[in-house]
Amino acid sequence: MMRGEYVIRRLIQVVPALLGVTLIVFSMLHLIPGDPVTALVGEHATDETIARVRASLGLDKPLWLQYLYYLRSLLLLDLGESHRFGSPVVSLIGPRLLVSIAVALYTVALTTIISVPLGVFAALRQNTWFDHLVRSALVVTMVMPTFWVGIMLILLLSIRLGLFPVSGYGSGLGGHLRHLFLPALTLSLGLAPILIRALRASMLQVLGEEFVKTARAKGLSEAQVIRSHVLRNALIPWVTLLGVHTGFLMGGTVITEKVFALPGAGALLIDSVAARDYPVVQALTLVFAGLVIVVNLLTDLVYAFLDPRVRF
Amino acid sequence: MATAQTRTILTPALTRQPARIRWWEQALHNRNLLLGTSVLALILVFALFAPWLSPYDPYAIDYARALQPPSFRHLFGTDLYGRDIFTRVLYGGRIDLQVGLISVIAPFVVGTLLGALAAYFGDRWDSLIMRIVDIVQAFPFIILVIAIVAILGPGLRNMYLAVALVAWVVYARLVRGEILIEKQKEYILAAKALGNSDARIILRHLMPNVILPSIVFATSDIALYILLAAALSFLGLGVKPPVPEWGAMITEGQPFMTTAWWISTLPGLAIVLTGIALSLIGDGLADLFRVR
Numbered sequence: 001m002m003r004g005e006y007v008i009r010r011l012i013q014v015v016p017a018l019l020g021v022t023l024i025v026f027s028m029l030h031l032i033p034g035d036p037v038t039a040l041v042g043e044h045a046t047d048e049t050i051a052r053v054r055a056s057l058g059l060d061k062p063l064w065l066q067y068l069y070y071l072r073s074l075l076l077l078d079l080g081e082s083h084r085f086g087s088p089v090v091s092l093i094g095p096r097l098l099v100s101i102a103v104a105l106y107t108v109a110l111t112t113i114i115s116v117p118l119g120v121f122a123a124l125r126q127n128t129w130f131d132h133l134v135r136s137a138l139v140v141t142m143v144m145p146t147f148w149v150g151i152m153l154i155l156l157l158s159i160r161l162g163l164f165p166v167s168g169y170g171s172g173l174g175g176h177l178r179h180l181f182l183p184a185l186t187l188s189l190g191l192a193p194i195l196i197r198a199l200r201a202s203m204l205q206v207l208g209e210e211f212v213k214t215a216r217a218k219g220l221s222e223a224q225v226i227r228s229h230v231l232r233n234a235l236i237p238w239v240t241l242l243g244v245h246t247g248f249l250m251g252g253t254v255i256t257e258k259v260f261a262l263p264g265a266g267a268l269l270i271d272s273v274a275a276r277d278y279p280v281v282q283a284l285t286l287v288f289a290g291l292v293i294v295v296n297l298l299t300d301l302v303y304a305f306l307d308p309r310v311r312f
Numbered sequence: 313m314a315t316a317q318t319r320t321i322l323t324p325a326l327t328r329q330p331a332r333i334r335w336w337e338q339a340l341h342n343r344n345l346l347l348g349t350s351v352l353a354l355i356l357v358f359a360l361f362a363p364w365l366s367p368y369d370p371y372a373i374d375y376a377r378a379l380q381p382p383s384f385r386h387l388f389g390t391d392l393y394g395r396d397i398f399t400r401v402l403y404g405g406r407i408d409l410q411v412g413l414i415s416v417i418a419p420f421v422v423g424t425l426l427g428a429l430a431a432y433f434g435d436r437w438d439s440l441i442m443r444i445v446d447i448v449q450a451f452p453f454i455i456l457v458i459a460i461v462a463i464l465g466p467g468l469r470n471m472y473l474a475v476a477l478v479a480w481v482v483y484a485r486l487v488r489g490e491i492l493i494e495k496q497k498e499y500i501l502a503a504k505a506l507g508n509s510d511a512r513i514i515l516r517h518l519m520p521n522v523i524l525p526s527i528v529f530a531t532s533d534i535a536l537y538i539l540l541a542a543a544l545s546f547l548g549l550g551v552k553p554p555v556p557e558w559g560a561m562i563t564e565g566q567p568f569m570t571t572a573w574w575i576s577t578l579p580g581l582a583i584v585l586t587g588i589a590l591s592l593i594g595d596g597l598a599d600l601f602r603v604r
Contacts, residue, residue, distance in 0.1 A: 017447060020444075020592075021450050021451065028460075060382075139588055143560070143584055143588055143590075144587075145546075145560065145584075148580035152576075152577065152580070154569060154571055154579070155569050185423050246452075246586055247452035248452070249452075250455055251454035252450040254455060254458065254547075255546065270548070272462075285451070288457075289451045289452070289456075292452060295569070
């Protein structure tokens with residue numbers, strides 16, 4: 001199969017996944033106890049608003065037609081109206097989503113900085129004290145509750161040592177980087193152990209391959225062998241695993257944003273749950289799932305281009 | 313003739329083989345399993361015997377003793393209401409371990425059954441169940457749980473329901489993969505030829521041979537649900553105060569980080585210790601039964 005054909009086939013696979021996700025999010029509204037319109041517009045809405053929303057959703061129509069109406073409004077980027085803020089959901093979540101994505105990207109950067117050297121050195125020094133130390137640390141960090149890690153980091157690095165701000169988003173690039181460091185580190189400490197474990201395992205596997213022996217036999221220095229032959233191959237599953245954990249990352253932002261009082265989409269989700277602002281809850285659930293699907297798609301495509309062994 | 317020869321060649325070798333080491337003998341030599349089980353047993357003993365191990369009531373408010381740092385009298389200090397944190401951590405063990413254990417049951421049962429149906433009957437069953445699995449897995453786990461709890465309302469019972477609706481997919485995938493391999497084996501073909509019903513083949517013949525990886529996974533999964541319950545308490549969607557759940561206790565201490573670090577820190581350590589114990593048991597079981 002040609003590369004272009006693979007890309008098209010993979011893109012087509014996204015459609016049923018997206019439709020399935022919209023179906024689940026659509027059904028959520030009908031599972032809310034009571035009248036879905038009241039749930040959507042809030043208890044204090046006027047009769048006129050209730051009638052308007054009921055008509056626009058076609059709630060007197062059969063369910064399948066309602067679903068089609070819902071899909072149509074999604075295509076028109078109409079995610080409904082927040083009854084807490086009285087504004088369109090799209091304009092509400094747009095800027096907040098940027099904060100969440102910034103936290104996620106910062107986390108990916110920090111996770112890379114932490115996990116690649118530790119994974120590589122643990123594998124190169126297999127069964128030494130360093131390897132044992134890293135592996136023991138992984139067991140501990142993997143089971144630490146994210147919000148507790150956040151609180152502990154604030155306690156140690158912000159309150160005791162005064163190195164970072166306690167909360168907030170900051171202004172300007174430098175301000176954002178400083179304010180988002182602890183949230184990103186909190187999430188990294190949860191994500192890095194999984195990736196260090198995987199990188200260590202794939203490094204050990206690649207180190208035993210014939211082509212590594214050949215590279216050494218050719219007289220290449222150990223550093224060259226590791227850099228050009230081992231690491232290049234060992235990092236491919238690492239990239240895939242990072243993609244697979246986008247869901248974990250997105251879920252994690254919800255918690256860190258609450259701990260560090262960040263104006264992100266995750267914090268908005270929790271506040272909206274508390275305020276029973278269902279259109280926002282529905283829209284954010286959909287957006288987070290959509291992001292995961294898109295990142296998984298990109299990961300698959302990058303993987304196919306990176307690994308020469310993948311045949312289309 | 314060939315069979316008789318084979319028998320004479322094999323018999324001496326078989327008789328010389330050492331006696332088969334039983335699994336529990338191997339378990340006694342598995343360091344991870346032993347350490348994990350011992351720590352978990354200790355936590356269980358502390359939780360079960362809490363009333364005898366501490367003179368305090370986990371709910372008793374005593375403002376005169378509020379925000380006291382750890383001391384001989386109050387090992388983990390006291391909280392805003394003067395409640396003894398060590399006592400609350402002990403009682404919290406009852407709640408958190410119970411939550412972890414109950415949470416894992418429904419996804420385990422539902423996922424195992426649906427995964428078995430998908431793999432055993434194949435075709436339309438497989439397509440339908442696995443498409444649902446794909447769609448559920450597209451959602452970030454905690455966000456879908458939060459969304460479902462948002463609809464059903466906060467609280468532990470709704471968390472169990474949300475977890476059941478979301479987490480079964482992992483077990484379905486695990487069991488499906490195992491049964492796809494196992495159902496091709498001769499003993500299953502023989503069981504079919506003998507006219508056994510599908511239900512009997514799945515439950516009596518396949519399950520005992522494919523369930524082990526799921527059980528090993530479930531052990532580590534208990535730790536995940538303890539973390540989830542704690543996170544939901546933090547987000548205001550789980551256990552409500554004054555119940556001494558570890559996550560809720562961490563949350564209660566957050567506003568006092570600058571003045572009373574012990575309120576949040578020590579219940580967090582209880583979660584970490586329980587999580588380590590469960591992970592070690594999971595790793596140990598995986599080694600013991602050679603599960604991938």
